[in-house]
Amino acid sequence: MALRSRNAALLAKIETTEGADASPVAGTDAVLVENPQISFNPNTVQTNEVTGSLDGRGPITGGMTVQLTFDVLLKGSGVAGTAPEWGKLLKACGWAETVTSTAVPVAAEAATAGTTTSLTLGAGASGTAQAYRGMPLLLTGNPAAGATSFVADYTAGKVATLADQFGTALSTGTSYQVPVNVLYKPASVSIPSLTFHFFQDGVKYIVAGCRGNATLRLTSGNVGRISFTFTGMFVSKTDAAVPAGLVYDATRPPVWKGGKALVNRVVSAMASLSVEFGNQMTNPDNPNAAEAFDSSIITARNMTGSCDPLETLIATRDSMAALRAGTQQIIHASYGQVAGNRVGLTVPAAFYTNLQPGDRNGLLTNTHQFACTGQDAGAFICLH
Template sequence: MAKSTRNSLVLAKVQTTAGTDPVPAAGANAILVRNVNATPLSAEFVERNLIRPYMGNSGQIATTRYGQLEFEVELAGSGEAGTAPAFGPLLRACGFAETTVADTSVTYTPVSTGMELLALRYYLDGLFHNLLDARGTVSFDITAKAIPFMRFRLIGAYQPITDAAMPTGVDYSAFQKPLAANRANTPTWALGAYTGCLQSLTLDIANQLAWRELIGCNGAHISDRRPAGNVLMELPSIAQLNWPQMVLSAQDVPLSITHGVTPGNIVELEMPTAQLMNPSYSDQDGTAMLGLDTAFQPDQGNDEVAITFR
């Protein structure tokens, strides 16, 4: 019987102990996703390279095994200032620390040690995939006339895939309806002191993610991060924004954007030290556009980006 990709479910819960399944529940840990792409079993192989009195393949032996899950999540708040968004565990598994100010805000900032683990459950129309000890990376996309979203890629320890019925009691009530990015819903953005007409802003945390397989231990490992992105705006005059000088001098300039206007559904992305590179022109509806790649540098450390929900 054919499997329906629409009949899918993702659950996620932070692990407190490596190797111990915290058992995510459909009523408390469901993640509202779109564009799911699963690699249920990833493996690396070595050739046997046998010598025999005839030609032909010798076969291969699997040396690693892990699973990978990619999906998008709409970027919105929790509905209540000071309450973490329902997708907060995903950000924590991507190397972010969560800091809560009661009734005010929840902020995610990168860390370089003590990165948390995640338990992921993925149901695909009767097939159950269970990934433990997962970590990942995330990117953000805020584009005019579109729904802002995050793209997650997570890898975790492979468990045997089994047949299982879809859990009941799935609850998505913690996920708020997103707002389209436009002038009304995205009230402010700034590149240094400049605030012109912005088409899009992207941010890729770009964690260097690998599956480590050693004798006695294995797991998802984040060895580094290289946050980068792009801004696309209407081409300003040099008097408004001297971007050639910024590029040539490798000047660090703050970049920020605020999306949402109602407390509980306001998201702020702040990158205090953005370096601008690779300028390019393009045309949009007969209007000249300027694209700039960005690389985000640390200042005191673990401060390249702050993602705040208010």
């Protein structure tokens, strides 16, 4: 009987013991994915024994690693402060998860000072540097219509540098609140490993000790996607039906429209924005292990990105000056209308590595290629 690629499911669970099957289950560990693919990388040993013939004895199959690739639609869980089902995937790609389960402060309070690009928070805010970096700030009073901005930098003195520039300076007439949210940011320690159970219409693969790399892409008028590549250790391939009772987040992904796309706080009409995590991976050699390799390890990260805004006059946006001077600038996108399913992506200190003039449907563009700089601070993904 032929097996159908469409009838597939993926389960993922963080491992308690690295490399040991964490036994994910359908009711809590299913992840909605697109285009799942599995591939194998055996270490095939070529031999050259003399046999009294022109033919050798054939190669020997050594240890083997496994690669899983798939896309995830960028969406929230639907409940503010509840991590999405794909959050564990980001963790295994070297991102830390911070859940703010209660608004800060519980009731909006007045700021103590402000400018067109910053706000000094009040007594109810944390005095820990970067406590709210990457998170949204809900603003009322001034501006009168209200606004949502995102924090690109936060000092121990409670000064929040914002991704936006306001036409009128924020002030003590501005009330603020950090809403309930889930934040993801790069991490260098405590990076967990995953077990995947991948079902394909009667066949089940188990892959353990997985860590990975990914690219996040936003496209104007479309949904965001994260393309993952995980490497792990082969455990087994067996006959098993796709499990019943698969439970997924009920939300559908928001579309990047009616939101923001900012380059250095300037509204920028772009077709796409992407961030490449840039993880370098290795599987340490270990003859004590079942496949002679240990679980995947992330050894370094070089996060980069690109966006392609329409060209503007220099008086509006002068990215060339920033490139030539090595000036770091904020790149930000946010969208979504429903609580628990709003998305924010903030690159606090983009260092331009190249600017490429182009054409899109007869209009000039200026593709910005950039490095996401900062230790464990290259980019922030927030769901609120």
